[in-house]
Amino acid sequence: xxxxxxxxxxxxxxxxxxxxxxxxxxxxxxxxxxxxxxxxxxxxxxxxxxxxxxxxxxxxxxxxxxxxxxxxxxxxxxxxxxxxxxxxxxxxxxxxxxxxxxxxxxxxxxxxxxxxxxxxxxxxxxxxxxxxxxxxxxxxxxxxxxxxxxxxxxxxxxxxxxxxxxxxxxxxxxxxxxxxxxxxxxxxxxxxxxxxxxxxxxxxxxxxxxxxxxxxxxxxxxxxxxxxxxxxxxxxxxxxxxxxxxxxxxxxxxxxxxxxxxxxxxxxxxxxxxxxxxxxxxxxxxxxxxxxxxxxxxxxxxxxxxxxxxxxxxxxxxxxxxxxxxxxx
Numbered sequence: 001x002x003x004x005x006x007x008x009x010x011x012x013x014x015x016x017x018x019x020x021x022x023x024x025x026x027x028x029x030x031x032x033x034x035x036x037x038x039x040x041x042x043x044x045x046x047x048x049x050x051x052x053x054x055x056x057x058x059x060x061x062x063x064x065x066x067x068x069x070x071x072x073x074x075x076x077x078x079x080x081x082x083x084x085x086x087x088x089x090x091x092x093x094x095x096x097x098x099x100x101x102x103x104x105x106x107x108x109x110x111x112x113x114x115x116x117x118x119x120x121x122x123x124x125x126x127x128x129x130x131x132x133x134x135x136x137x138x139x140x141x142x143x144x145x146x147x148x149x150x151x152x153x154x155x156x157x158x159x160x161x162x163x164x165x166x167x168x169x170x171x172x173x174x175x176x177x178x179x180x181x182x183x184x185x186x187x188x189x190x191x192x193x194x195x196x197x198x199x200x201x202x203x204x205x206x207x208x209x210x211x212x213x214x215x216x217x218x219x220x221x222x223x224x225x226x227x228x229x230x231x232x233x234x235x236x237x238x239x240x241x242x243x244x245x246x247x248x249x250x251x252x253x254x255x256x257x258x259x260x261x262x263x264x265x266x267x268x269x270x271x272x273x274x275x276x277x278x279x280x281x282x283x284x285x286x287x288x289x290x291x292x293x294x295x296x297x298x299x300x301x302x303x304x305x306x307x308x309x310x311x312x313x314x315x316x317x318x319x320x321x322x323x324x325x326x327x328x329x
Contacts, residue, residue, distance in 0.1 A: 001029050001043040002060045002103060003073035004096065005115045011049070011075070014137035015082025015117060024140045028073050028113060031143025035151050042067070046103075049077045050094040057099055064103045070110045071150065072103055072129075078137065081117025090168050091121045104128050113146060119164040126202055134160070152211060157247035157273070159208035159316065166202045169194070175205035175317035176264035179257075204318035206251050206268070212242030212278070216314055219321035225328055228290065228304040232325050235285035236313040240276035247275050252286045253317060255310040260297055266317055284313075293327065 005011055009025035026034075033041045046060035047053060064070045074096045080087060091097060101124070104110050112129040114120065117137055125132060133156075138145055148154040165173045184193035193199045218237045226232050238248055252270035256263040270286040288311075294304045306327050314320015 001032065001041055001071050001073070002046050002064060003099070003113075004045055004047055004049045004094075005075055005113075006043060006045070006071070006073035008049075008073075008115075011078050011115055012137055012142040013078055013139060015078050015080075015085060017078065017139075020139065026141055026143035028071070028115075028143045028146050031145070031147040032071065032150065034144065035147035035153070046099045047095045049075075049096070052095060054095050054098065057095070057102055060099060061102050061106060064106045064108050064110075067108060070103055070106075070108050071113060072100060072110055073113045073115065074100060075115035075120070076117055078117070081137075085117070087118075088168070090118060090165075090171070097124065100125060100129075111150065113150075115142075119160075119162045121165050121167050121202070123166050123202060155211045155244055155246040157208070157210055157249060159206045159249045159251070160203055161205070163201045163205045164203035166197050166200075169197070170199075170201070173201055176267055178262050179265050200318070204316050206249075206316035207318070208249070208316075210244075210246045210248075212240055212244040212246040214246075214248045214276070214315065215239045215241045216321050219311075219313055219323050221311060221323045221325045223325075225326045227329070228306065228327060230327075231287055231289040233285055233287055234311055234313060234323075235283055236321055237281055237283055238274055238276065239281040240278055243278055245275070245277045247273050248315070249273055250284045251312075251314060251316065251320070252288075253312040253314075253320070254288065254292065256293070256295070256305070256307065257310060258307050259295070259305050261295060263295065266312065268317070286313075 007027050007029040009022040009027050012025050013020040044060040044063045046056050109130045111131045112125050113133045149156050163173050180192045182191040184199035185191045220235050222233050250272050253266040254269050255266055269292045274282050290304050294302050297303050306329050311323045312320035
C-alpha cells in the first residue's frame with residue numbers, strides 16, 4: 001500500500017461532508033487489511049498530496065520492489081473540490097505522478113486507486129498502470145468498498161458520469177456537444193482537432209469496466225417510420241461472454257442530425273441495468289416517443305420535427321450498435 005491517500009480518512013469525506021467525522025472513516029489501507037487478514041500488508045506514504053517534498057519516494061519504491069502487488073492510492077484532498085476549489089491544472093497535484101512513475105518502474109503489478117472530486121487528466125497512468133479504480137470520495141465506508149472491488153467480492157458495474165480529458169487543454173469536453181462544420185479527423189490537419197494530442201477523451205462519458213465482458217448484438221428498431229406523435233421500440237441482445245456474473249449498464253443514445261435548432265451529436269435517452277450469469281443473454285428494449293425525440297424550437301415550442309434519427313445502444317457514449325429510423329409528417 002503506497003500513496004498519500006492510502007491511510008487518509010479526511011479526503012474520503014469530500015468537500016460537502018458537513019458534520020462528517022474523519023474518525024468514523026475506514027481508510028483504504030484499513031479496508032484492505034480488514035479484507036485480507038492473512039496477507040502481509042505494508043504501507044509507505046511516498047509523498048504528500050500537494051507540495052514538492054519527495055523524501056519518502058525512495059522508501060515507497062523499496063517497499064514496492066519487495067512486494068507482490070502494489071495498491072497505489074493517489075488523488076486530491078477534500079479542499080481541492082467544492083466551492084472555491086477550482087484548479088487550473090487537473091493532473092495529480094504535487095509530486096504524486098513522479099511517485100507513480102517510480103513505483104510502476106519497479107515492474108510490479110500496480111493498481112492505481114483514484115480519490116478525487118473531479119475528472120483528472122491521467123494519460124500516463126492510463127497507459128502504464130496495470131489497472132485503475134476510480135473511487136471518487138465515498139464517505140465513511142470508502143475503504144471497505146474499495147477492498148470489495150479489489151478482492152473480487154463485488155463485480156463493479158458503474159459507468160462514468162463525466163468525461164475524462166487527456167489534458168486540461170481539452171476542457172470543456174463533454175459527450176453531448178454540438179456538431180462542428182469540420183469534425184475532427186486525426187489524418188487531416190484542417191479539421192477541429194489538436195496537433196499535439198488526440199481529440200478523443202481519455203475515458204468517455206458512460207465508460208466502465210468489470211470483471212467480465214459483454215457482447216451487444218441484433219439491434220432492432222420497430223417500426224422504421226413513425227409520425228411526430230408516434231413511438232418506436234429499440235431493442236438489442238446483451239450477452240455475458242466472460243467468466244463471472246455481473247451487471248451491465250446498457251445505454252441508449254440518439255441524434256437528430258438535421259433540425260431547425262442545432263442538436264447534440266449524441267444524447268443519452270435511456271439506460272437500464274441487466275444482471276447476467278456467464279453465458280447468459282437477455283433482450284433489452286427502450287421506447288422512444290415525443291418526450292425523448294422532441295426539443296424546444298426558436299419559438300420555445302416543444303416539437304418533434306420530421307427527419308432521420310440515429311440510434312446507438314451500447315456500453316458508453318463512444319461505442320455501440322447503430323441504427324436509424326424516420327419521423328414523417
